[in-house]
Amino acid sequence: MTSSVAAQSKRSAAKSQRKIPTLALVAPSVIVLVLWMVVPLAMAVWYSFQRYNLLVPDNRGFAGLRNFTFILTDPSLWISIGTTLILVVSVLAITISLGTLLAVLFNQDFPGRGVARVLAISPFFVMPTVSALIWKNMLMHPANGLFAQITQRLGLGAIDWFADFPLLSIIIIVSWEWLPFALLILLTAIQSLDTDQLEAARMDGAKSFSLFRFVVLPHLSRAIAVVAMIETIFFLTIFAEIFVTTGGGPGLATTNLAYYIYLKALLEFDVGGASAGGLIAVVLANLVAIFLIRSVAQNLDS
């Protein structure tokens, strides 16, 4: 495999006038990433075939496929996979649709536009742990949170967000963090839209909606693909928001795959089981990755 890479780089170096040690330049990045992937993964594979619980350290040995059968038949695993998908898809839908609308809005001319934009994108810079704490303690808290106080004032009673709508609460928090990101990217994309083109379409009598639908939206498709790709990478592994607010509960309501493995590893001290779960997560993430990266990469090429 290495020799074919070398042969290829030799061929392409011959094509350009300059001889560049392509392989030597790319190798450091590739090697450290391979190590970063392969070493822990190999260890995870090793542990996943072991009976190894930190609470009973003496009882170690070869476990065969027992960790995998145990994890794969655990209904919690499948619930957490479902939760992961719901989280990813709904936050993507919210941030991209609202982000597009807000990008159009913030592209209009109005007084103080610069300041308003900076305020709107600020949540993106806030640490996930801090965002989660703000929402948990100051906004969604059932007794003293601002939301509860407002709904009580309106005579609706207090809503215990994390008990009654746990997953929705997480979706709201994550959306708040990432909507500014979508807005930021899409706004820049809109700004690169040719104003002459818009003007011409308007002259031809295009209504605002069809202008948006047939001129603005196609122009944004590439930026939307970029947003979707970056967001999916981060949404697949949402952790801090769940860790700080619900701890995966109540029950399994907000346990995504990342949190499920964390529970296995650090609360049940089941190194073997956690490693098996980790490997399953890796396989799933790669399935999503292949699907997603291929489709986005095509979009980026054109």
Added chain:
Amino acid sequence: MANTQKRSSWLIGLLAWLVACILFFPIFWMFITSFKTEVAAVATPPQLFFTPTLENYIDVQARADYFNYAWNSVIISLGATVFALLLAIPAAYAMAFFPTKRTKSTLLWMLSTKMLPSVGVLVPIYILGRESGLLDTRIGLIVIYTLINLPIVVWMIYSFFKEVPKEILEADRMDGATTYQEVAYVLLPLALPGIASTALLSVILSWNEAFWSLNLTTFDAAPLTAFIASFSSPQGLFWAKLSAASTLAIAPILLFGWFSQKQLVRGLTFGAVK
């Protein structure tokens, strides 16, 4: 006609400001809560006007040395960014100007390592860290953050290099420039805005990373994410102090983000949106 247009633009401004205020409100609320007394912080109805106090900040600093954590955050974020750039720039240069058949799949593969769920390899990494003595050291976190951010950094710099017209480099080559001169005096200056925005994103992502920092540090190398966690666990009731700590933790990166947002956009879009 002109009148209705004026009114609609006034409405648009109002709507946009309303949205901006709603999005910013949680941060604003945290900020003002940090100047309240603990009693005022949980008062019903919530107080918008109150006598501000600095006692929360004094308490926070007395309980946990903010500057120790902040300094760790700065060193770790900058260190990881520098290392990632050093690894990524040569790779991106080779891939952008001397592509092979494998370049595209190498890039995609790199990006796919980002999808690896950290928890999946937490146990092995923890054990490796313990064995190598890198647990709870700045260098340990720098290594991990470098690796986490490397795929995005390579990808971004690759797309910025792609934007540099090949003709400029070729003309330079005709004039007899060495590879070093070509890279140092032509390519890097041209791609500098892109490299800067890549660095900004890498700093922000490292600063806010909370999974590895919480699981691999205890005190010596603990960054601000751990500082916040130390205030959040049992004493959920001290909201004013928590707000002060949170404000301190996000203030540097928020200001940094405000000043650099224009740069940042170029980086975030991988050069796809010009």
